[in-house]
Amino acid sequence: MVNPIEIKVRRLRKSDDRGGFQSGNIELDRFFHRYAGQNQFRHHIGTSYVAETDNRIVGFTTVSSAELTAEKLAKTFRRRLPDYPIPALRVSRLAVDERFQGNGIGKLLLKSVFELSLDIRDQAGCYGVVVDAKPETVAFYSRLGFFTLEIISGALRDRPEPVPMFLPIATIAQAAGR
Numbered sequence: 001m002v003n004p005i006e007i008k009v010r011r012l013r014k015s016d017d018r019g020g021f022q023s024g025n026i027e028l029d030r031f032f033h034r035y036a037g038q039n040q041f042r043h044h045i046g047t048s049y050v051a052e053t054d055n056r057i058v059g060f061t062t063v064s065s066a067e068l069t070a071e072k073l074a075k076t077f078r079r080r081l082p083d084y085p086i087p088a089l090r091v092s093r094l095a096v097d098e099r100f101q102g103n104g105i106g107k108l109l110l111k112s113v114f115e116l117s118l119d120i121r122d123q124a125g126c127y128g129v130v131v132d133a134k135p136e137t138v139a140f141y142s143r144l145g146f147f148t149l150e151i152i153s154g155a156l157r158d159r160p161e162p163v164p165m166f167l168p169i170a171t172i173a174q175a176a177g178r
C-alpha cells in the first residue's frame with residue numbers, strides 16, 4: 001500500500017527511465033516505453049505526466065488537445081454550443097503500474113489533468129476533458145463524474161469498442177473551487 005501523499009505528479013522528462021513500467025496492458029506499456037518520449041519531445045503531439053515515488057515511475061497519463069463538435073456532445077449541451085469545433089483536453093493514455101494499482105494513483109493522475117484543463121480553460125479555452133475509455137474502465141471514469149457521449153454511428157470502431165466519455169469543465173471547476 002502506497003500513501004498517495006508520497007506520490008508526486010510531474011511532466012515526463014527526457015532523462016526518465018521508462019523501461020521498467022508495467023501496467024499489464026501491453027499496448028499502453030509499449031506506448032510508454034517507445035513513443036511517449038518522441039511524441040512529447042520531437043513531435044509535440046502529446047504530453048505525458050508521470051506519478052513518481054522513490055524515484056520510480058508508478059503511473060502515467062498522456063494528454064493532448066482535442067476538438068469536439070456540438071454533434072458529438074450530449075443533447076443537454078447541444079443547444080447552448082456553437083457549430084464550430086469546441087476545444088477540449090483529451091486523456092489519450094492512462095495507466096498505473098500493476099504493482100501499484102488500487103492505491104489512488106490513477107485518480108491522482110486525473111486530478112492533475114483536471115488542474116491542467118482549468119489552466120488551459122483560462123489561457124486558451126477548454127470545454128472539458130474527454131477520454132475513449134476501455135469498457136472495463138467506464139466505471140472508474142464514471143466515479144469521477146465522466147458521462148458517456150453519444151456514439152456516432154457508422155464510424156470504424158476498435159474491438160472491444162472504446163466508450164467516449166466526457167467531463168464538463170464546469171464540473172471540474174466546481175470540484176476544484178476555481
Ligand SMILES: CC(C)(COP(=O)(O)OP(=O)(O)OC[C@H]1O[C@@H](n2cnc3c(N)ncnc32)[C@H](O)[C@@H]1OP(=O)(O)O)[C@@H](O)C(=O)NCCC(=O)NCCS
Pocket residue numbers: 023024025028093094095096097100101102103104105106107108132133134136137138139140143
Ligand atoms: C484503470 C487504472 C488506470 C486505475 O488506476 P488505479 O490507480 O488502480 O485506480 P485508483 O486506485 O486511483 O482508483 C480510484 C477509484 O476508482 C476505483 N476503480 C479503480 N479501477 C476501477 C475499475 N476498473 N472499475 C471501477 N472502479 C475502479 C477505485 O476503487 C477507487 O475508488 P474510490 O475512490 O472510491 O476508492 C489502472 O487500473 C490501470 O492502469 N489499468 C490498466 C490500464 C488501463 O486499463 N487503463 C485505462 C485506459 S482507458
